[in-house]
Amino acid sequence: MYQVWYIPKNEPTYAIMLMPGEYPEMLDVDGNFIENPDERLLMPYHTQMAHKFKTYNKKRNKDMYFTVGCSAGPDTYHRQPCIGCELRGDGDNPEAQNESISVARPLTYWNIIILSWYHRVAAMDKEGKQIISKKGEPVFNLRECTWDKDGKCEHCDDDNQDLIFGKRGFLELGSNHTQHLSTIIEDIEARCVCGGDIKIKELVCAKCKAVAIDVAAERLKQDEIDPWLASQHQCSECGHDGFLEEVIGCSNKKTCGGAERQSAWERPIMLKKTGDGTASAIKEHRVYTVDDYIIPGDYDGAEPPPLTDWLTEELLKPDDAVVFFAPPGVDAQADTYGDNPFSASSAKKDTMPYAGKKADFNEEQGGKKPKQPRLTSKPGGPRRRV
Numbered sequence: 001m002y003q004v005w006y007i008p009k010n011e012p013t014y015a016i017m018l019m020p021g022e023y024p025e026m027l028d029v030d031g032n033f034i035e036n037p038d039e040r041l042l043m044p045y046h047t048q049m050a051h052k053f054k055t056y057n058k059k060r061n062k063d064m065y066f067t068v069g070c071s072a073g074p075d076t077y078h079r080q081p082c083i084g085c086e087l088r089g090d091g092d093n094p095e096a097q098n099e100s101i102s103v104a105r106p107l108t109y110w111n112i113i114i115l116s117w118y119h120r121v122a123a124m125d126k127e128g129k130q131i132i133s134k135k136g137e138p139v140f141n142l143r144e145c146t147w148d149k150d151g152k153c154e155h156c157d158d159d160n161q162d163l164i165f166g167k168r169g170f171l172e173l174g175s176n177h178t179q180h181l182s183t184i185i186e187d188i189e190a191r192c193v194c195g196g197d198i199k200i201k202e203l204v205c206a207k208c209k210a211v212a213i214d215v216a217a218e219r220l221k222q223d224e225i226d227p228w229l230a231s232q233h234q235c236s237e238c239g240h241d242g243f244l245e246e247v248i249g250c251s252n253k254k255t256c257g258g259a260e261r262q263s264a265w266e267r268p269i270m271l272k273k274t275g276d277g278t279a280s281a282i283k284e285h286r287v288y289t290v291d292d293y294i295i296p297g298d299y300d301g302a303e304p305p306p307l308t309d310w311l312t313e314e315l316l317k318p319d320d321a322v323v324f325f326a327p328p329g330v331d332a333q334a335d336t337y338g339d340n341p342f343s344a345s346s347a348k349k350d351t352m353p354y355a356g357k358k359a360d361f362n363e364e365q366g367g368k369k370p371k372q373p374r375l376t377s378k379p380g381g382p383r384r385r386v
């Protein structure tokens with residue numbers, strides 16, 4: 001069971017931990033598909049294109065919005081069947097103009113741990129009997145303990161032994177919010193563990209440590225350094241081909257025990273959302289270390305348990321966003337959109353996304369490269385080769 005968690009508006013009530021994933025980035029900085037898997041950078045989050053679909057609901061007498069994964073795939077020259085793209089005119093039929101379907105836009109999925117209390121509640125069937133899995137094990141659901149005004153939720157009196165702290169989930173962000181969170185991460189990582197500011201002094205060969213760029217002497221700014229860090233270079237001393245390493249210093253010269261970047265990952269962070277709609281922004285509310293974070297609760301003067309007690313191997317086991325957020329197959333898309341432009345045509349046998357239909361577009365034959373909106377700049381986080 002996974003949970004997509006949404007950042008609370010204004011005053012956050014609890015923290016999350018961002019967990020770095022290792023998801024290959026399919027597109028290069030110009031938005032072109034990277035064919036060679038070895039050349040794809042590993043990103044901490046998964047990117048999936050998705051359409052927004054607006055449909056009128058008669059019963060409720062209002063418009064409803066659905067997010068439907070786009071199955072066209074990252075390779076714009078070998079697009080796979082996607083009903084959303086087809087109906088709005090981004091597929092084989094440019095005449096199609098369904099305006100209720102938005103162009104596919106990137107959503108990013110971040111692995112997180114939600115730092116809240118949960119009750120492990122036995123899952124019951126309609127007859128009130130506990131559900132047993134195929135493996136013969138009883139099934140449980142995690143229900144968040146909401147600590148309402150009495151300091152209790154509906155499950156609190158059941159049996160307090162089942163209370164656990166922390167649950168894996170995902171953060172789903174559009175491109176603006178992805179930029180905001182990336183900036184928050186960069187800001188945290190621009191600070192030293194001592195509280196000072198990190199300064200990059202040199203970029204060196206990862207193998208022989210020969211200086212490739214003397215950042216301090218050339219007085220380079222971060223945006224001038226970024227391109228050097230984002231691509232591989234051949235060392236003029238030893239010939240090693242790879243990413244450069246940074247040598248850092250700290251602004252806090254007197255008391256710093258050795259410059260070391262703070263990590264934005266695997267530590268409690270409170271995020272908040274301000275503003276509405278397209279003007280909304282994600283902001284850092286508070287950053288903790290695992291040691292100084294106090295698990296919310298009434299300890300009656302006693303020492304609160306350390307967070308590390310709850311960070312079990314089971315909790316830290318990463319979920320694969322690629323699997324969880326894979327776009328639906330064409331049949332399932334047809335159910336959502338209420339239309340299947342592929343069913344009446346010869347393309348019917350090709351209606352499984354990523355299976356079959358290939359090379360339906362060729363630029364040399366005068367085709368127009370389909371537009372694929374993407375993140376406007378590369379967000380931060382670990383960047384390593386697969």
Ligand SMILES: [Zn+2]
Pocket residue numbers: 051069070071072082083084085086104
């Ligand atoms: Zn699509």
Ligand SMILES: [Zn+2]
Pocket residue numbers: 119144145146147152153154155156
């Ligand atoms: Zn409760």
Ligand SMILES: [Zn+2]
Pocket residue numbers: 205206207208209210235236237238239240
């Ligand atoms: Zn070298």
Ligand SMILES: [Zn+2]
Pocket residue numbers: 192193194195196197250251252256257258259260
């Ligand atoms: Zn320092």
